[in-house]
Amino acid sequence: MNRRTVFWRTLSVAAALSLWWLSSGTLFNPILVPAPHKVAVHLWEMTADGEILFHAWASLRRVIVGYALGSVLGILTGVAVARIRIAEDMLEPPLQFVRNITPVAIIPLAVNAFGLEEPSKYFVIIYSTIIPVVFNTAAGVASTPQIRVRAAMCLGAGRWDIFARVVLPSAWPFILTGLRVALGFAFMGVVAAEMIAAESGVGYLIMQSRNMLLPEQMFSGLFLLGLIGLVTDRAFQFTIGRLMRRYMLQTAAFD
Amino acid sequence: MSWRVLRLEGVGKDFTRADGGVAEVLRDVTLTVERGSFFTLLGPSGCGKSTLLNIVAGFEGATTGGASLDDKPVAGPGTDRTVIFQDVSNALFPWMNARENVEFGPKMARLGAGERKERADTYLRLVGLDADAGKFPFELSGGMKQRIQIARALANDPDILLMDEPFAALDAITKKHLQVEFRKIWSETGKTIFYITHDIFEALLLSTHLAVMTAGPKAGIKEVFQLDLAEPRSPSNPDFAAMYSRVETLIDEEVQRMRAR
């Protein structure tokens, strides 16, 4: 980043904080919408006594499990839909229907079906993850240029080699886009689920602070959400940049 | 492996169109391509040249008749016939560098790393790109990419190269260089070439045999020539010029016929 960029970006953050600071106590009740420095102090206390880490890890652990399962299931289903006629006929109708049902709306059902413990959270995250992954994977697999497959056939590739060495690599940019979107969805899903039924996690932290009238804690939770989202997305990008760079060469931009 | 002729016998091809109708593309195409020859197909746009090449490649089945190497019918794609596509950006594997692209065929043949490298070296050198082995397709010009595609095909040691307007998308100067180079590669490797072009000049420069197709639908073979032109071939040679106008007249006739319909 050059000096010009640093200047404007610092100014942007400063402006946002000032606006917040000014509006608390004028526009809003300072008890309900506390000023930033109060939140900062509270955040520091919660970090020092380990509470932040406890809730952050609770949410993160759920996302890791649910997202991993959802991604694998999503890729397999997407490949099946794109490559196997019966799978397409069997899975398209339910998928096309279910994709319209937002993950948040599925939470009460998840609780009814899987209880108040971890399984219902996993279900919500898997559900949030699987939809974008399936559709992107299917689109990627279907978009493999025909002549690329034909070229591989001429060069002696059998069915498996064509799939593993031609179709899948051609689809990676699509699949990765789906996985990145799904990562955001997974966090939305887990937070919503924790707000409705949980004893831990960032969503629980926020909901509890509202019920117990602890606005500093609520803001700390929101800050934490922003931070976790930012860090995981950057980590995702970094990992892709390292491991999958060669597959991204076929697309103009990925960022 | 020791076939002598590629035969197309009574090849007809119909497609079912998207609207449910039938497109009658090819009718009774019969051709003989001798091993080692450079056989070029010319004809009006849309007459069915690519369709015919796809049948030889084994990508599509003929509706009637078929292609065979001596008496062995073509039943599907095989490593004895490799296609060189015009759309090289999609034909190459964008996530593999030049060397990895060239090694793909040998890898599919389960050759060891040593032999794969040796083959890649040989054919990258043959097309003059040994210094660019580590580059990815997006880093290469259209002409360089087409050389990689040729090297990739040759590294698999096929009997026949099936080439569908391989140089048509290149600029005039690159095209001229590649034509000259490719003719050299053909004479050095002794491969059989089945070649499609719209460019009469290119056809006369490269080919040993030339077939002109009639306009579609129900396209067939109008005339076949064996080209015994004076070497080095040049448009300033009288036999070259005479052949040029003869072929041009044949194609014009077909284009007129197509317009009249």
Ligand SMILES: Nc1ncnc2c1ncn2[C@@H]1O[C@H](COP(=O)(O)OP(=O)(O)OP(=O)(O)O)[C@@H](O)[C@H]1O
């Ligand atoms: N899959 C298909 N379904 C229906 N019609 C097809 C199909 N493939 C080709 N055709 C038709 O067959 C005819 C011949 O097509 P083909 O691509 O073989 O022509 P061509 O001689 O290679 O043309 P060009 O010189 O423009 O490349 C065209 O009229 C085309 O519309």
Ligand SMILES: [Mg+2]
């Ligand atoms: Mg064509």
